[in-house]
Each structure stands twice: as structure tokens, then as C-alpha cells.
Amino acid sequence: MSGRKETVLDLAKFVDKGVQVKLTGGRQVTGTLKGYDQLLNLVLDEAVEFLRDADDPLKTTDQTRSLGLIVCRGTAVMLVSPTDGTDEIANPFIQPDGA
Numbered sequence: 001m002s003g004r005k006e007t008v009l010d011l012a013k014f015v016d017k018g019v020q021v022k023l024t025g026g027r028q029v030t031g032t033l034k035g036y037d038q039l040l041n042l043v044l045d046e047a048v049e050f051l052r053d054a055d056d057p058l059k060t061t062d063q064t065r066s067l068g069l070i071v072c073r074g075t076a077v078m079l080v081s082p083t084d085g086t087d088e089i090a091n092p093f094i095q096p097d098g099a
């Protein structure tokens with residue numbers, strides 16, 4: 001075993017591809033993954049943040065703001081997922097009103 005630490009995630013296959021990153025505190029960012037390290041610090045290019053609803057901070061809105069080139073600190077990263085091959089679907093667990 002080499003003395004080098006390795007992350008659980010193999011992010012090498014996502015370099016130069018679009019990823020969606022969820023951060024602690026509820027922030028959500030998409031962009032092109034340009035680099036990473038063993039601490040899960042991420043470098044994203046052409047990053048776009050999805051703004052949260054003022055009434056319900058747990059929900060994101062369709063409003064976005066462009067961030068450009070950013071570094072996401074590894075301790076704040078909760079989820080990394082590719083943007084290719086993912087689609088948003090309706091929540092099947094929402095009860096209709098009056099039920």
C-alpha cells in the first residue's frame with residue numbers, strides 16, 4: 001500500500017465534464033469540473049449557483065447567478081453528481097390536496 005491517501009470517490013472520470021455539487025448550508029452549484037484533490041476540494045469553471053427561495057430556504061428557485069471559476073472547499077461538499085444523464089422528475093410521494 002502506498003502512503004498516498006485516496007478519496008472514496010473516483011472523480012477522474014468527471015474532469016472536464018459537467019457536475020452538480022450540493023454544499024453544506026443548502027447551496028447548490030453546477031459547473032465544469034477542472035480539478036480536485038484528496039480532500040475533495042473542487043475547482044469548477046463556468047459555475048452557476050441556484051438561488052434559494054426567500055420564503056422557504058430549503059427550496060431552490062429557477063433564478064441563478066453566474067460565479068465563473070470557483071473553488072469548493074472539500075469540507076463543505078456533500079454531494080457530487082454528473083449533469084449528463086440526469087433528469088428531474090415529479091415527486092411520486094407528494095399527496096394530492098384533500099387526501
